[in-house]
Amino acid sequence: MIIHDWGLLEYELAYEKMQEVHSIALEDGQNHLILCQHPPIYTLGQDEDQSFEVETFKTNRGGSITSHSPGQNIYYFCFQTAFPARFFSKVLSVFRSFFKSHLPLVHYDKDRPGFYLKDAKLLSLGFRYKKGVSLHGVALNVCPELSFHNKIHPCNLKDISSTSLKNEDLSLSCAEVNEKIIRLVCEVFDESL
Numbered sequence: 330m331i332i333h334d335w336g337l338l339e340y341e342l343a344y345e346k347m348q349e350v351h352s353i354a355l356e357d358g359q360n361h362l363i364l365c366q367h368p369p370i371y372t373l374g375q376d377e378d379q380s381f382e383v384e385t386f387k388t389n390r391g392g393s394i395t396s397h398s399p400g401q402n403i404y405y406f407c408f409q410t411a412f413p414a415r416f417f418s419k420v421l422s423v424f425r426s427f428f429k430s431h432l433p434l435v436h437y438d439k440d441r442p443g444f445y446l447k448d449a450k451l452l453s454l455g456f457r458y459k460k461g462v463s464l465h466g467v468a469l470n471v472c473p474e475l476s477f478h479n480k481i482h483p484c485n486l487k488d489i490s491s492t493s494l495k496n497e498d499l500s501l502s503c504a505e506v507n508e509k510i511i512r513l514v515c516e517v518f519d520e521s522l
Contacts, residue, residue, distance in 0.1 A: 330520035332511065335365040337399060340372060340386055347405050347464060354407040354462045360520060363405035363466075364507055367397040369477050374455055383480060390465035392442070392455030393485040400473030400493070402503050404510060405466040406456070408518070413458045420467065423513045424452060430509075431499055441486055449492035450483040469510075471495065471503045 333350060335343060343365055354361050371385045374392035381394060397403065410416040421437055424444060428435035428451075435446050444452035450470075457464040470478065470493035478491035494501060501509075515521060 330360045330362055330515065330518070330522060332522065333361060333363045335363065337366045337368065340367045340370045340397060343367065343405075344388065347407065350405075350407045351459065351462055351464055354409070355460055358409060360409055360518065361407040362511070362514060363403075363407065365403045365405070366399050366401060366503070367403065369396075369398040371396050371481060375457075381481065388465070390455040390457050392453065394481055395453050395455070395468060395483065396478040396481055396491065397468060398473045398477050400471055400503065402469045402471050402506055402510070403466065404469070406463045408463045409461060410458050410463045411461055413456075413463070416463060417456065419517050420454065423510065423517050424467065424469075426513050426517070427509060431501070432494070432497055441484065441489070443484065445489070446492060446497060448488060449490050450486075451492055451494070451497075453483060469506065471501065471506050
């Protein structure tokens with residue numbers, strides 16, 4: 330597995346660079362995991378057609394409206410996905426394992442795709458599959474400024490707010506979370522660095 334660590338990067342630039350990594354993955358047949366964070370922005374999935382009271386950036390991923398800001402770890406997967414359902418199941422397994430170890434009450438809701446603690450969302454995910462390689466990925470709230478995230482309802486779910494690992498008294502840095510997630514991705518996908 331090839332890791333791309335981009336640090337803090339404007340969403341639009343990361344979006345363009347992700348397309349480039351996708352092209353590389355098509356050619357080299359490798360799995361590429363992109364790590365980054367974004368300055369504050371709200372993004373929309375391709376099927377979302379309503380307007381919001383905040384400025385948004387339209388993407389070609391699945392899902393509705395999502396908020397991004399520093400303190401939120403992004404994992405973009407440009408992975409070989411001959412079987413998207415199997416790939417998606419493995420992604421869920423990575424994050425289920427993470428939460429089982431650190432916040433066991435967090436659960437995945439398939440009807441409102443994401444990971445939740447009661448009525449608060451900790452993790453959003455949205456993918457697209459193109460020519461057998463995945464695009465987009467996962468946004469995990471580690472320690473972002475929640476007031477920005479709670480200007481919207483995550484994924485336009487009216488009864489849901491955003492929370493974070495820090496807000497739930499889990500004191501892990503963004504770097505520590507990345508280390509744990511990379512290790513779990515390697516285990517679940519049988520990958521090495």
